[in-house]
Amino acid sequence: MAVEIKQSFEVDAPIEKVWAFMTDPHRVASCMPGASLDEVVDERHFRGSIRVKVGAVMASYKGKVEMTEVDEAVHSVEIQASGTETGGGTASGTMRSSLVAVDGGTRVQADATVELTGKIMQMGRGMIQGVSDQLFKQFVAAARSELETAPSAGAVPAARSAEPLRIVPVLLAALWAAITGLFRRLFGGGPAKEGGA
Secondary structure, eight states, X not given: OEEEEXXXXXXXXXXXXXXXXXXXXXXXXXHSTTEEEEEEOSSSXXXXXXXXXXXXXXXXXXXXXXXXXXXXXXXXXXXXXXXXXXXXXXXXXXXXXXXXXXXXXXXXXXXXXXXXXXXXXXXXXXXXXXXXXXXXXXXXXXXHHHHHSOOOTTOOOOOXXXXXXXXXXXXXXXXXXXXXXXXHHHHOOOOOOTTOO
């Protein structure tokens, strides 16, 4: 199953600061829910893992990441990744991120295509898309927190927890977004309020 992800967000930080973040695998991994950087093979090749908890079931993926293209002149980076789940499933994909300076800040555009096999496919394309959107929002919140907060003198950045990503709350959020979207289409209502129950 192929899943396409197209997302963008803006950060209140200069483009060079955001570029330094986006090309530092340690900092990017620290902002990704459930992810960890396990080994730096060289400046372009890395090994990492991600843990996902669905109810009482834990799934662990291990894989490799390669920066296949880094163009500092236009602030564009392409990454290829592949991983294997202990139960036999696989995930592989390519993501291209590009940065554009906007009014003292930076807009980040991310386009990715991910191929999935294994038990995760039972969730269906719509739910996987919803989950990916929620995960991206979590990543954006963590990235903004790091990039937009000025460190105090002598401060050491706090290490983020390597807790596994808990999918159930994410699934519920994605399901709620799908339900409210359906009702808006059926009844022609306005945008649903976030955080509804």
